[in-house]
Each structure stands twice: as C-alpha cells, then as structure tokens.
Amino acid sequence: MSEALRSIIIILSVIGGVMTIAAGLIWVERRLLALWQDRYGPNRVGAFGLLQVLADMIKVLTKEDWIPPFADKSVFFLTPAIIAITTLLTFAVIPFTSTILVADLNIGVLFFLAMSSLGVYSVTLAGWASASKYSLLGGLRAAAQMISYEVFMGLSLMGAVMLAGSFDLRVIVEAQRGLWYVVPQFAGFVIFFIAGVAETHRLPFDLPEAESELVAGYHSEYSGMKFGMFFVGEYIGITLISALITVLFFGGWLGPVLPPVVWFLIKTFFFIGFFILLRAALPRPRYDQLMALGWKVLLPVSLLNLAVTGGIMLAGR
Amino acid sequence: MLSVLKAIWAVLLHMFRPRVTVQYPEERPHIPPRWRGRIILSRDPDGEERCVACYLCAVACPVDCIALQATEDGHGRRYPEFFRINFSRCIFCGFCEEACPTYAIQLTTDFEMGEYVRQNLVYEKEHLLISGTGKYPGYNFYRVAGLSVKGKDKGQAENEEPPVDLKSLLPGRMESEQ
Ligand code: SF4
Numbered sequence: 001m002s003e004a005l006r007s008i009i010i011i012l013s014v015i016g017g018v019m020t021i022a023a024g025l026i027w028v029e030r031r032l033l034a035l036w037q038d039r040y041g042p043n044r045v046g047a048f049g050l051l052q053v054l055a056d057m058i059k060v061l062t063k064e065d066w067i068p069p070f071a072d073k074s075v076f077f078l079t080p081a082i083i084a085i086t087t088l089l090t091f092a093v094i095p096f097t098s099t100i101l102v103a104d105l106n107i108g109v110l111f112f113l114a115m116s117s118l119g120v121y122s123v124t125l126a127g128w129a130s131a132s133k134y135s136l137l138g139g140l141r142a143a144a145q146m147i148s149y150e151v152f153m154g155l156s157l158m159g160a161v162m163l164a165g166s167f168d169l170r171v172i173v174e175a176q177r178g179l180w181y182v183v184p185q186f187a188g189f190v191i192f193f194i195a196g197v198a199e200t201h202r203l204p205f206d207l208p209e210a211e212s213e214l215v216a217g218y219h220s221e222y223s224g225m226k227f228g229m230f231f232v233g234e235y236i237g238i239t240l241i242s243a244l245i246t247v248l249f250f251g252g253w254l255g256p257v258l259p260p261v262v263w264f265l266i267k268t269f270f271f272i273g274f275f276i277l278l279r280a281a282l283p284r285p286r287y288d289q290l291m292a293l294g295w296k297v298l299l300p301v302s303l304l305n306l307a308v309t310g311g312i313m314l315a316g317r
Numbered sequence: 318m319l320s321v322l323k324a325i326w327a328v329l330l331h332m333f334r335p336r337v338t339v340q341y342p343e344e345r346p347h348i349p350p351r352w353r354g355r356i357i358l359s360r361d362p363d364g365e366e367r368c369v370a371c372y373l374c375a376v377a378c379p380v381d382c383i384a385l386q387a388t389e390d391g392h393g394r395r396y397p398e399f400f401r402i403n404f405s406r407c408i409f410c411g412f413c414e415e416a417c418p419t420y421a422i423q424l425t426t427d428f429e430m431g432e433y434v435r436q437n438l439v440y441e442k443e444h445l446l447i448s449g450t451g452k453y454p455g456y457n458f459y460r461v462a463g464l465s466v467k468g469k470d471k472g473q474a475e476n477e478e479p480p481v482d483l484k485s486l487l488p489g490r491m492e493s494e495q
C-alpha cells in the first residue's frame with residue numbers, strides 16, 4: 001500500500017470517526033445527564049433511543065436557516081464553520097496510536113494552542129455579527145473568558161512538554177511509558193482540564209451561552225444547520241480536549257492487553273463522560289468569579305507548577 | 318473546592334437511584350379522581366339533560382371557550398340548543414363545573430385528547446353529552462325540597478325530596494357520601 005493511500009485512509013477515517021463521535025455525543029450526553037438526574041433520557045427512537053441522533057440530525061437540517069436582516073451577513077455566515085474547522089484540524093496532530101496519526105508534527109502542542117486561539121474568533125465574531133445585544137454580550141464574555149483561560153492552558157501544558165523534552169505529541173506519549181504524567185504533573189492536569197472546560201465553553205463555564213441570562217448567548221440568532229455547526233463544534237471540542245488529556249497526561253494509547261487504539265478510546269470516553277458529569281453537577285459561576293478564579297488562582301498555580309517542575313528537573317540533572 | 322468535588326460525587330451516585338420517570342404509554346400514571354380533564358355534560362337520574370342553559374359556565378369561563386344557545390322544549394323546560402366547548406382554548410380550570418347550578422357540566426379524568434386537526438378539538442353537544450349522571454349519581458335539579466313550615470321540615474311532605482347537601486363539593490365529602 002502506497003504511503004499516500006494510507007494517509008488518505010487515515011485522514012478519512014479520522015474525520016469520519018470524529019464526526020460520528022460528535023454526533024453520537026448528542027445522544028450520549030442526553031442519556032448520561034438523564035442517568036445522573038434519575039431519568040431515562042431519549043429511549044424511544046430505535047434501540048436505546050440511538051436513532052435519536054438521526055432524528056435530531058434530520059430536524060436540524062430541515063429547520064429554517066434564517067439570517068436576521070440586521071446581521072453582518074458574511075461574517076454571520078462564516079463563523080459557525082470556523083469553530084468546526086479549527087477543532088477538526090487539531091485532530092490532525094492527535095496520535096491515536098503510534099502509527100495512526102494524520103500529521104506527525106514536531107510542534108503538535110503549539111498547533112493545538114494556535115487552533116484553539118483561532119476558535120475564539122468563531123464565538124466572538126458570531127456574537128458581534130448577530131448585532132443583537134444578547135449575542136454581543138455572549139461574544140464579549142467569550143472573548144474575555146477564552147483568551148484569559150488560554151494563557152494558562154498553554155502554561156499548564158508546558159510541564160508535560162518539559163518532562164518529555166518535545167512539543168511532539170507522539171514523543172510525549174512515548175515518554176510516559178514508565179509513568180503517566182498525571183502523577184508528576186497533577187497540578188498541570190487539573191488546570192488543563194479546567195481550562196479545557198472553559199475553552200470549550202461547556203457548563204459550568206458556559207457563560208458565553210448562559211441561557212438563563214442571555215437567551216442563548218452568542219448563538220441566539222442562529223438557527224438550522226448554522227446553529228448545528230456550533231453544536232457539532234462544541235462536541236468536537238469536548239472530544240478534542242478529552243483526547244488531549246489522554247495524550248498529555250494519561251499515556252495516550254499505552255496500556256496492557258487491549259489494542260492501543262482501544263485504550264485510547266477508553267481513556268478519551270472516560271473524560272468525555274467526566275465533562276458531562278460536570279455539566280450535571282455544577283452550577284455556573286458568576287462572570288467575575290470566573291475571571292478571579294482564572295487570573296488569581298489558576299494562573300499563579302500554573303506558573304508555580306512550571307517553576308517547581310523546572311527546578312526539580314534542574315536539580316535532577 | 319471540596320464542596321465542588323462533593324457535589325460531583327453526589328451527582329455521580331445518582332446513577333444507582335431508581336428512576337422517577339413514568340414510562341407513559343406503557344406505564345399508566347396515577348390520576349387522582351378529582352383530576353380536571355375532558356369536560357362532559359351529564360344527565361339526571363331520569364335520563365334528561367341536566368343543563369338548563371343558564372349560561373353561568375360560559376360567563377365563568379376565563380378563556381371564553383364555552384358557547385351555547387338556550388331554547389325550551391314543549392313543557393317549557395330550558396335546554397341548550399347547541400353546546401360547544403373549544404378545547405384548544407380550555408385551560409381545564411374547572412370554573413365551569415363550580416359555576417354550574419345543576420351539576421350538568423363536569424370535568425373527568427380523561428386527558429388523552431390529542432388531535433391532528435385543530436378543528437377536531439371543538440366539541441359539540443353530541444360529543445359532550447353522556448348517557449349517565451357522572452360524579453353525582455342521585456342528583457336531580459328538578460326535585461323539589463319545599464319549604465320548612467311549622468311541623469314539617471324541608472322535603473318531608475308528599476312529592477318532596479330531602480334537600481341537596483350544598484357542601485357536597487367540598488373536599489372530603491364525596492367519600493363519606495358514597
Ligand atoms: S375548565 Fe375552565 S377554561 Fe375549560 S371550559 Fe371550564 S371554565 Fe372554561
């Protein structure tokens with residue numbers, strides 16, 4: 001099999017797999033939330049309600065796709081695509097196993113950070129282009145929240161990067177053969193996880209959406225498949241952050257007996273489940289609380305983590 | 318911070334709790350007997366329409382969804398020529414039942430009234446009128462209790478019936494009467 005064909009197959013299966021997972025998460029999330037709220041969730045359409053995914057898809061595709069007359073049309077049109085594309089692109093550098101990966105980029109971590117910075121534009125511009133006050137407020141919050149949490153999201157990863165001595169995600173996984181980085185980098189893991197929740201603006205950090213205050217925040221004016229794209233982008237985001245936690249702190253595909261890709265999926269789905277559990281369990285903080293937590297707690301802790309890691313590494317030389 | 322972790326743990330444990338959902342079409346929910354559902358018009362024990370077309374229900378209805386037209390039969394007894402309830406507007410408040418002086422209009426425990434065509438939610442008299450007496454088996458509006466005079470209480474003379482208990486609608490009475 002030629003190298004090019006192999007790459008194409010991997011690319012297609014990664015896109016297909018990620019999109020399937022993102023769509024399936026609609027059902028998974030609703031069932032899991034129901035599980036933790038003493039309900040059943042969608043269990044009528046098909047076996048276990050699995051065809052709910054299909055029903056939701058048909059619904060969102062056939063809804064009227066309305067662009068408000070006061071909106072900034074071209075920007076309004078583009079923004080839903082940005083979030084979906086940037087999150088999907090990041091999957092190019094995720095090593096599912098040592099051989100299944102699209103691009104073995106030696107700056108994979110940086111690529112992820114760059115793409116997630118680009119993703120901020122989607123939400124912020126969506127709020128701006130909608131030209132409605134709720135959307136704008138949502139967009140403003142998104143800009144502040146995501147940019148400030150990005151700062152120490154990057155910093156929290158650096159511990160793992162320092163230990164592995166590389167920005168290459170595959171090398172980082174290989175370096176965890178002896179010990180998963182969650183042990184030496186526990187603070188880094190916690191901070192990355194919190195920042196990841198904020199970055200995907202999931203509950204409890206869904207302040208850009210905040211349906212109890214802002215209607216639906218930045219996507220109030222969106223309908224039909226444009227809204228669907230935000231939705232899909234959010235689910236891809238969850239999958240992405242879970243996959244990255246797996247890769248950076250939980251030894252990626254490493255594990256006994258089972259094939260590597262299965263280990264990767266098990267770990268990733270564990271964190272996806274945890275994302276949903278957070279949504280079920282925690283209320284949304286106030287906006288200033290969110291900012292205070294970010295700048296006054298998480299940033300100093302991640303800097304400290306970085307300094308201590310560096311110090312120990314220097315001492316161990 | 319600890320409280321956050323505790324909250325997550327508590328929610329996680331809900332996984333093992335029994336479900337509260339009633340799986341409706343297969344599993345029937347408990348419907349209390351005083352449920353305010355589909356409205357009916359009842360007949361008295363002699364099989365005559367109880368409704369005397371007094372319009373009180375239509376007046377009491379907060380959403381104006383009752384329409385009727387009074388007319389008289391050969392004996393001068395009033396009855397509704399038509400009686401129409403628009404269930405797409407009815408809020409099942411039960412005011413009509415409370416307003417009715419003859420126990421004619423009653424709310425029942427039936428709530429499965431879904432229709433594909435909205436017009437089908439407009440019920441005419443033929444849909445509303447039932448053959449029985451509904452919740453009040455013995456009651457007949459036209460029975461006369463009479464007046465109490467010296468040596469005779471209400472309803473004790475010939476052709477008189479004992480007076481109706483006006484408080485029979487109050488909670489806790491129905492069981493004791495049956
Ligand atoms: S239940 Fe209330 S809303 Fe319905 S017909 Fe009677 S009075 Fe009107």
Ligand code: SF4
Pocket residue numbers: 367368369370371372373374375385413416417418419420421422
């Ligand atoms: S149903 Fe009762 S309140 Fe309504 S018109 Fe008939 S007698 Fe009067």
